[in-house]
Amino acid sequence: MTVSIQLEVNGKPVQAAVEPRRLLVHFLREDLGLTGANIGCETSLCGACTVLLDGNAVKSCTMLAAQADGASVTTIEGLARNGELHPLQEGFWEKHGLQCGYCTPGMILSANYLLAQNPSPNDEEIREGLKGNICRCTGYHNIVEAVKYAAERMS
Amino acid sequence: MYQAQFDYRRAGSVDEALSLLQENEDAKLMAGGHSLIPMMKLRLAQPPVVIDIGRLDELKGISEAGGSVRVGSLPTHAVIAASDGLAAHCPVLAEAAGHIGDAQVRNRGTIGGNIAHADPGSDIPPVLVLLGASVHLQSPSGTRSVAAGDFFQDLLMTDVGEDEILTHVDAPALGSGTGAAYLKFEHPASGYAVVGAAASVTVQNGRCTAAGLVVGGVSATPTAVDVSSLVGTDLSDDAIAAAASGLDAEDPIGDIFASGDYRVHVGKVYGKRALAAARDRA
Numbered sequence: 001m002t003v004s005i006q007l008e009v010n011g012k013p014v015q016a017a018v019e020p021r022r023l024l025v026h027f028l029r030e031d032l033g034l035t036g037a038n039i040g041c042e043t044s045l046c047g048a049c050t051v052l053l054d055g056n057a058v059k060s061c062t063m064l065a066a067q068a069d070g071a072s073v074t075t076i077e078g079l080a081r082n083g084e085l086h087p088l089q090e091g092f093w094e095k096h097g098l099q100c101g102y103c104t105p106g107m108i109l110s111a112n113y114l115l116a117q118n119p120s121p122n123d124e125e126i127r128e129g130l131k132g133n134i135c136r137c138t139g140y141h142n143i144v145e146a147v148k149y150a151a152e153r154m155s
Numbered sequence: 156m157y158q159a160q161f162d163y164r165r166a167g168s169v170d171e172a173l174s175l176l177q178e179n180e181d182a183k184l185m186a187g188g189h190s191l192i193p194m195m196k197l198r199l200a201q202p203p204v205v206i207d208i209g210r211l212d213e214l215k216g217i218s219e220a221g222g223s224v225r226v227g228s229l230p231t232h233a234v235i236a237a238s239d240g241l242a243a244h245c246p247v248l249a250e251a252a253g254h255i256g257d258a259q260v261r262n263r264g265t266i267g268g269n270i271a272h273a274d275p276g277s278d279i280p281p282v283l284v285l286l287g288a289s290v291h292l293q294s295p296s297g298t299r300s301v302a303a304g305d306f307f308q309d310l311l312m313t314d315v316g317e318d319e320i321l322t323h324v325d326a327p328a329l330g331s332g333t334g335a336a337y338l339k340f341e342h343p344a345s346g347y348a349v350v351g352a353a354a355s356v357t358v359q360n361g362r363c364t365a366a367g368l369v370v371g372g373v374s375a376t377p378t379a380v381d382v383s384s385l386v387g388t389d390l391s392d393d394a395i396a397a398a399a400s401g402l403d404a405e406d407p408i409g410d411i412f413a414s415g416d417y418r419v420h421v422g423k424v425y426g427k428r429a430l431a432a433a434r435d436r437a
Contacts, residue, residue, distance in 0.1 A: 003163050020163035020205065021195075043193060044260060045344060056233070056262040062192050063263065066163050067185075067209060110258065131346075132257025 005069040009034070010078025018065045025049045027065035028075060036076035036105040040134070047133030050106035051075050057113035059132070076105035079112070087153035088112055088146070097146030099137035107133050111147045120151050158195035165207040169320060172208050173295050176318055179204040184320060186229055189256075189264035190272035214267070214322060219244045222328050228267025228321045233258070235266060244328035247335035247353065251282045254339050256346040267321045270306070273313045273376075275408055276347030280307055281371035282337055284379060285353040288326035292319040300325070310375040310408070333357040333365075334436030338429045340372075340421050342412060348372045349413050350421045354382075354429035356390060358437040363390050366398070368430060370422040373415075374404045380426060390434045399426035 002017040009032060018027055028034045028051070037060050040048030044062040051060045052074035079086035088108045091097065098104045107130060114121060114129035121129060126147045127140070135143060164179075166172035176182055183202035185191050186209045194200035208214070214229040217238050224245045226235065235241060236253035255261055255269070255278050269279050270290065283290070283303035290306045292299055292315060301314050303324075308314060315321055329335055335355035339348040350372040357365040366385040370378045382398040402422045407415030 001162050020161055021158040023192075042196065044189065044256075045346075047257070047259060050259055053262075057259045058262050059259045062189055064163070064188065064192070064205075066165075067188065067207065113258065129258055132259045 003066040003069070005066060007068050007070060008072040010074060016065075020064065020066055022065040023061055024051070024063045024065045024068050024073075025060035027068075028060060028073070034075045034077050038102055038105060040102070040106075045132075045134070046103070047106040047110060047130075048103055050109045050133065052109055052113060055113070055116065057110045057132075074109070076108060079108065086112075087150040088115075090153070091146035091149035092143070095142050095146040095149050097139060097143045099139055103133055103135045103137075107135065107143055111143075111150065114147070115151055115154060119155055121147070123148075156196050156198065158192070159198060159201040161195075161202055162204045163207065164204060166211065169208075169211060169213060169293060169322065172206055172211070172320055173293065173318070175204070175206045176320070177295060179206070182206050184208050184271075186265040186268045187231060187263040188268075189260055190268050190274070208320070209265075216323075217241060219328060222330075223325050224248070224328055225323055225325050226266055227323045228271075229265050232256075232261035232264050232266070232269070236261065245286070245326055247329070247337055247355070248279075248282055248286070248326065251278045251337040251351075251353065254278050254337065254341075254348075254351075260346065266324065270324070271313060271315055271321050273307050273311050274347065275310060275375055276342065276345070276349065276351075276372050278337065278339060278348055278351050278371070281351055281353040281369040281377040283324065283326065284377040285335070285355055285367050285369040286326040288324050290314075290321060291323045291325065292316070293322045294319040298322070304377075304379070307376040329355070330357070332359055332437055334433040336429045336432035336436060338425050338432065340425055350418055350425050352422065352425040352429035354426065354433040356385065356430065356433045356437050358390065358434070361389055363388050363434075366390075366430070368399060368402075368426050370402055370426055373402070373407050373418045373422045375406075375408060378402065378404055378422070382430065385430075390430075392431065395430045395434070396427050399423050399430055402426055
């Protein structure tokens, strides 16, 4: 069987028929070509697949595409506006918040959710907010700096 | 790994979900999917039909009335952790929900799914047992409620019948003079509790009149510790340490991360700390 779904992805309406077992991350990457959400651990631990679902950070590897029917999804591809980087993207650039970059889309979307909840977090709150995102290049220090940079720019 | 194939049905009401359960043998209910999808990826679960109950507004409420809080099965951990009503009347439940996994997990996982899955490292079960909460179930033949202490039967096993849906949980609101706390020793990778301790104490005129301690992660189901020795004391650190050392598990669970003996030891330490934190909040 397939399930008909209608959702909004990065502000654009999307309609599709998906297999029930299709995970949201596979739908985004393979059906929509939005490869910013990365597949890391596939066990809801690493956070590389984090996207925003109706504004809430979620792990798209642990969600059926069918469950996203009717929702608004934001991926890293949806953050820049008119060619201008989002302040978080700029922060990761300016503060060297990435090395290999694999975790970065998930980090940025989790940080985006964190700043929506708490516009001026301290270091501890940033680390707690990004607990569900793992960086294996040991880049946490600069990631925290990048989020603080963005928080200042966004306030 | 990909999940095995299954059919997907979305229920529009509890009644519809119940009839779908009856019509489809071995069907599984899914809310946030944060217990079931990982099980399906490992093919430890291969339900032929998944019934999505995640949109049932009738199961999403959190309310307080008559000295009791009622939490539907579908509020996410994030919603429970941020609930003003729970912060005022049953803060220990909100505290435990805020310790679950990480922000993304808390945005999808639900309290009903959490307790129906009954992972021994889950944060909510020991709190519900501590509070003397009741778990409410609905089937085509009616409704019933089960004491949390009887609800958790074994590793990943609960009292939910094949034709039943977990609708809500009722827990007594914490009265004045009562403090409660949940502390966990967390597995650094999974976020599950290696050991989690839920404690409450009631203090009147400087003396303890009631105390409770329930530890998760040590056995297949939450382990209640007899801390009645605290009643009548002034809850000194020594009295608390002695009471928490009463933690005993006949058949502690052990794995590559933590042996059974180690879990019992850590359970005593966290039990002591949770009791002290509860005392300081009473």
